[in-house]
Amino acid sequence: MEKLQAAIEKARKQREGQGPARTGPGHVTEPPVAIADAWAALTPFEVSAQHAAKSRLVSRDGGAEAGPFDMLRTRILQQASSNGWTRVALVSPHAECGKTTTAANLIFSFGRQSDLRTMVLDLDLRRQGLAKVLGLKRDGHMGEVLQGTLSFAEHGRRWGDNVAVGLNSGQVDNASEILQSARTKQTLDDLQAQYDPDIMLLDMPPLIGTDDNFGFLQNVDCAILVAEAERTTVEQVDVAERQLSELTTVMGVVLNKSHYTDGAYGYGYGYA
Template identity: 30%
Template sequence: MDRITPAIGKNLHQVSPSTSETSQPAPTTDPSGALVPFDYIQTTVVPLRPEHLERHRIVAYNKNSNMSWAFDLLRTQVLQAMEENGWRTLAITSPTPEAGKTVLAINLAMSIAHHTTKTALLVDFDLRRPRVGASLGLPMGKAMNELLAGKAELGEVLVNPTLPRFVVLPTREPVPLSTEVLSSPKVTGLIGDLRDRYDSRICIFDLPPLLSSDDAITLMPKFDCVLLVVANGQNSKKEIEDCLYHLGNANLIGAVLNKAEPQKHSYY
């Protein structure tokens, strides 16, 4: 398991380390831009396999795991920053691929779900390289692909992976013309509906890497705040500076240094 070290604040720095939802319809948009209702009653419940989660470094599913403490610490810092500002939507991105942003997004969402007063919704908006559903081992008969194509309703694609207060909107396979799709009125309406449906919901969006395409830059103004995942020894100073430039108008609440070497402590 790679080490993560959360750092909350504007500057990049290192520090030590209900099972388902029910609701009323809310409006969104169809591919033509017209408003239509999202009508879902109950999410599909899908059991997870612990051995699959372990292979994909998903440790926060078991809140008693001795490897989940870092995500719990990150959860506390993130929720404090969001609650202070009344924020509900959190984007997670990285400078480049393979920084570990999807693994972190899943573990953070699960840790938030363990928080007794919050519901966590995790959305896979990395339409070029979706990994959330596969990392969790979800069947994904219908997913974001069908929702965006108008072939499924929101209620048909939301999944509860047998963890109370945790819901996932997975993407099964890459979506063509992803930048155009993400900038569409339908996606704007979807984000608004997911954010506004429940007062206690925290929406986490796994975005593409910032420097790999313009997908994340296109989406960033739609979210309340963003968390940057940086891979130790992999992302250069120039890449980090480029990310901070692109995030200049965003509410960057912090950064996570992933894949860092463990630090030894004589106490705790």
């Protein structure tokens, strides 16, 4: 642990001074040794093929079925690179739009982008969410990490060499207060200094029902709105997009669970 703390402190100083030169995602020099050590120290995890099939993690092994998520990954990277964005929130108008399944599939898509470091954090603190979709059990939750009572070095998990994941063990009672706190903002800044991710994807709660997003989204560069085909109404999308635009930049809208996309982008797969 002392070695890791020393590495983190060195990484912070390097970022403040002569950190790695960047001009956006995909334009990165070899990471400083301290940052590489911090990533290597994260505990790796695996997702079985059986669980991936059960949980619709179609991006796990790449190929044609991963096409829609690889396309989304590439569009995110293009927009982020053009605008100098790093923090991207995933938000839905209401529950069960498939936002967390989308975030989980993006873990594997970004994992195949080996020249990039990606951090995916489950900040929907009111449920287990991403951990359940991935089939992982966690004792702690991101609320503790955000408040500084649990280090990400202990809590975080790593897919492959270049995707770090933060998960939740269950519901956090004071989720809104945590997300809106100054301590959370500082923790996000610290994570960027310590791990220097090219992209940070934040899986957020639905807009309807809580104020979690409204006090937090000032901490991100942009947001993607994930809607559910045949269930999310046009009015709900319009209202959610207006709300998001008052809080941050809207990168785009993703139509999820569509059954009418066969042949789109050259892929014969009907779930995007």
